[in-house]
Amino acid sequence: MKLIATGNEAVAYAVLDASPDFIAAYPITPQTTIVEALAKFKESGKLKATYIPVESEHSALSACIGAGSMGKRTFTATSSQGLLYMAEMLHWASNARLPIVMANVNRALAPGWNLWADLSDSLSQRDAGWLQLYVSTVQEAYDTILMAYRISEDPNVLLPVMVNLEGFVLSHSAQPLETLEGCYLEPLDLPHRLDTGTPHTLGNVASPNDYFKLRRDAENAARKSAKVTRKAEKELFELTGRAYRPVMEYRCDDADVIIAAMGVFAREAEAACDILRDKGVKVGVARVRQFRPFPEFDFDGRLIVIDRDYSYGCGGILAQEIRARTGKPVYSVIAGLGGQDMTYKDFVKIVIESREEGERWWGID
Amino acid sequence: MRGGGELIEIRFHARGGQGAVTAARLLAQAAFMEGKHSTAIPFFGAERRGAPVVSFCRVSDEPIKISSAVCEPDFVVVFDARLINADVIKGLKKDGTVIINSQVKVNGFISVDASGIARSLGLVRDNIPMVNTAMLGALARFEIVSLKSVKSAIKETFDERNAIAAEQVYREIIL
Amino acid sequence: MLRGNSACPGCQANLALRHVLRACGADTILILTPGCSAACQGIYPDTCINVPVLNTAFAAGASTAIGVAASTDSNVVVYAGDGATADIGLASLSFALEYNTDFLYICYDNEAYGNTGAQRSGTTPYGARTTTTPGGKRQHKKDIDSIVCAHQIPYMATAAAAYPDDLYRKVKKALSYKGSKFIHVLTPCPTLWGFPQEKSAYIGKLAIKTGAWVLYEKDSGKISISLWSKNILDKYLPLEDYLKAQSRFSGISDKDILELKRNMNESVKRLVQE
Incomplete structure (x- = not known):
């Protein structure tokens, strides 16, 4: 149906x-x-x-x-x-x-x-x-x-x-x-x-x-x-004919920057990814679909992790998991708490303004 | 891209109880019937009657990835003329269209007397004309979807009068 | 129930469970909440209970039973203490009864949190000392039976481990009904109440003989006082006999005894009038 x-x-x-x-x-x-x-x-x-x-x-x-x-x-x-x-x-x-x-x-x-x-x-x-x-x-x-x-x-x-x-x-x-x-x-x-x-x-x-x-x-x-x-x-x-994986990859193969996110934000980030690609920024999106058990997460690019969640004193929870899994530095962005709307334009901006490592509360910092 | 070259974004402004969420959904349904991709997004939490509410609809030939609020609409549809303020036309695309439910003509906007049409058909709840189905006729006039699809989508949920209301609004708009 | 459980000597809660299971028979699924009876069932993988047992969380006796009852035609029996019933599990019990879930809920009442070492519960009587009411409880025993009856279930009864035949008969009768059944069993505890372990049955009987506990049943809305209580309605032994036999009431003032008696008389009067 x-x-x-x-x-x-x-x-x-x-x-x-x-x-x-x-x-x-x-x-x-x-x-x-x-x-x-x-x-x-x-x-x-x-x-x-x-x-x-x-x-x-x-x-x-x-x-x-x-x-x-x-x-x-x-x-x-x-x-x-x-x-x-x-x-x-x-x-x-x-x-x-x-x-x-x-x-x-x-x-x-x-x-x-x-x-x-x-x-x-x-x-x-x-x-x-x-x-x-x-x-x-x-x-x-x-x-x-x-x-x-x-x-x-x-x-x-x-x-x-x-x-x-x-x-x-x-x-x-x-x-x-x-x-x-x-x-x-x-x-x-x-x-x-x-x-x-x-x-x-x-x-x-x-x-x-x-x-x-x-x-x-x-x-x-x-x-x-x-x-x-x-x-x-x-x-x-x-x-x-519908394919699912623990981490849904979008244009990740040659990406210099990987946006990791969960849920609807990851799809929104894919739209941002297309825009950035048109500008020559090689971005990919890794949507974490399976959180427990936490899957293999192996990418070459720099990591930007979007968290619609927070653990007081410890940072974004997805960022923690990815840090633990990869041992790599992470640029952690806390965004969308309590339903704050995030558009693909916001994600474009996040990528452009991102650094190698750090934490940012989007819309406040 | 955001989900295809031909992405059309529509924003509905209404009062709680006027059926803006249903309107967005019926439009998505009509587009879906034509084999297009569509999403309807409500922007509400606790529903309160009478309070200003918005809902969104996107229609495209390709899968739609974005689910954020429509900030740069191609079409703004206003169910109650008294809601018109800066927020209503905020972000409207340069060649965008505003359609309002109003008995009197408002400069620069497409005005339709959806309330009058709804009343004449008996589409009234608690003495308030229900214009959500009628207003979809206006969007059909701008060929986002065909009138036929709008009417079929409406008839899946509502009675014939609602489909007639949409058709009457459709005919009232002369481009 | 098999021999060799790890209950304390003189435990009336497990004695009552033995009679309950005898009445239920093999076609029964038993649900236990945390408490003495759960602690005494044996240590995994051993058990002293030879019907299927599902252990569940403290507040979840009745709600777990809802799921079990929907999945079987066997008897579904919850055996839970007073804390699990009248305190933490009251909301879920209330729903299960309101829904008229087809099950038998048995509350064994030792009038305190026994397994954690004698803290006050809603059913601890006025004046009784517990580790959290060292000066004696200042509130009356919660009338869980009236709360249960307010749900208009087909069958409700009180019982006492000291009168096993009465308990056995009531369990059998309860299981003959469809819908929710509730039996409230007084199970004196030598450890919590402070009496010699060989006196358990004696104390249980004394509770009835002094009117501290009344055996009755409410069958399809009609209350009838059970034999052992009916015979002595107008010739109760002095309540002091019951109180003096337990160290939890030691040092209770005359004023408090009067208050206890007043409350007790009112309860009995209400029962007889109904």
């Missing part, structure tokens, strides 16, 4: 096509239209899943953990404060090795109250054990939700996956979307699901030695997920 849809509608269509067994969610701007769309699908009989509108995000994820432990395919969605209200259960889901898929609509954290795009919510949870993917178009939101199930449910992974899309600028923007008809996913087979026929206990007291081993297993799974993700990308490419 080809249509015009918003990012949130694309997520809802993807969930419909993933055919989950269980959905629990709680509304929060700008995620709300996802849960509303799912409620409509449920009402019309298109969506077969049990759909429970619980009283909080903490309960939403807890309920998914309950259903997930029974071996069911689950989905939830949240944003910002809601994601942080889930924080305890985020770790629970990954430590319990449950393949839950969640859409997080990136929004700034209060105070002051701000409903607009900002990646600080999900990036603050980067160590929660969830695989994190960041999308930049409506189509990619749809494709990535489906791929997320493929990745998380792989027996070598069994970790939850968070698919992130920016609030309003993507969640509420309408773009062309092509959906698949029906579900291409295999049924979920969770080896440790609870079963009254073979009773066992999940999550009871673990000695330091056992605990340590369990964490090591999860770490290995997260590492292995990279390979599984490549497989999922390949499969989707064969189905749709």
